[in-house]
Amino acid sequence: MSTAQVIPFKKPSQPKEQGAGKNMYSDKFEQGYVMSSRLYRKEVWPFISDAARNVYAELESRINGHLKETDYVSYSQLQGCDLPGARQLGRKTVSAGLKELIKYGIISIVGSGKQGMKSYRLNEVSIKDQFTKGTSSLSTPVPPVNQTSSLSTPVTSSLGEHTIDSSIDTLDNNEITREKFEPQNRSMMSFIEYHPRDLKSYSLKELTQTYSAQSDFQSQAKVSFPDFTDEQILSQLKKLAQWSLSAETRSPQKWMTCWLNWLSNFQNSSQTKPANNKPPAPQKPKHHRYGSGAVSGDNS
Incomplete structure (x- = not known):
């Protein structure tokens, strides 16, 4: 009795092992991507205004998008892209969005720089209880997760002493000074x-x-x-x-x-225009000094 021939099949090749956590993300974006907090998307984003969402998105792009924990961001940067034809936020919209984000502890101001520019930090918080129960207190801000560096006070040259945790009133006063x-x-x-x-x-x-x-x-x-x-x-x-x-x-x-x-x-x-354009007045006829007759141009 003849035995059946065994046909070997090649095992499918496995992808090379990637670095820790890289298999979670898509590599299809040539210019990279911006990390975003799932807690923010689930328990903050649904409860805040469009102004606050847009301002947070700009901060997220400039902080998380560059693997930072804090950064100085100007009002003009918070207004959005400066490409020709791009839509931008108004200054009052930016002011309202910042006040709301600070009020709920979603962001913090951790420093002040030249010309009133602020340094911001994004906080990992939940605000759902404030809208579902009405009596819950603010969640304690927690430093962003999945970061390798520790939080530190930003230091820049020739800026002088930083103002830590600036109040909303200070933010408003800066706006009034600029706009009035x-x-x-x-x-x-x-x-x-x-x-x-x-x-x-x-x-x-x-x-x-x-x-x-x-x-x-x-x-x-x-x-x-x-x-x-x-x-x-x-x-x-x-x-x-x-x-x-x-x-x-x-x-x-x-x-x-x-x-x-x-x-x-x-x-x-207006001052250099001629004041009088009237024609010169006709001269009166001259009289001979020895007689009353007029002197004519004909001496014959």
Whole structure:
């Protein structure tokens, strides 16, 4: 009796063993990915406003996305992408989102830098009990998980002493200082300031959407050029607006300087116009000193 022939089958090759935890993530994103807290997505995100969600997403991208625990982030960065045509958050939306995130302990301010820039930290918290029970206290913030480095106080050169755990009131006061504008009467030396700490470039149209630029410009014009009527100021502002459509973007400070220069040029051009264009009056006929007859040009 013949025995059956055994046909060997090759065992499927196993993928090479990867580093710890790498098999959990997809490698299909060429520019990497941003780690996000599952606790945040399950027990924080459903309960907060759109403003808070958008601000958190920007912070998450700039902190978790670079494997950091804290980082300094400016208001303009929190407003979103600066690519042409990209949608951005308004400054009031950013302010409201930050206040909400700080109120619930979702983020903390751990330092202050130049020009009021803050350093933020994302906290691993749950806020669901505050909305389901109403009497529960805030969860104690826990440092982010899956991080190899320990929390440390950020230190930067020439920033001076840091303000730790800044209050929401301090955040609000910074915003009021930046957004409020009062006309300035400085005739001797024209150092007129207009949101000098905002270094972002705007078109004039974008500036009017971010600040109350139209009324600010008109108010300053009345102080700097008191002889101008309201109609003249408004007329020149309309001409500046039309001209700005093809002009380069500028910071708020440069737009104010451009506006004052524009009015100065208008004033100079108005003053150099001839005051009287009447034709010269005809001369009276001359009389001979020895007689009453008029002296003619004919001596014959």
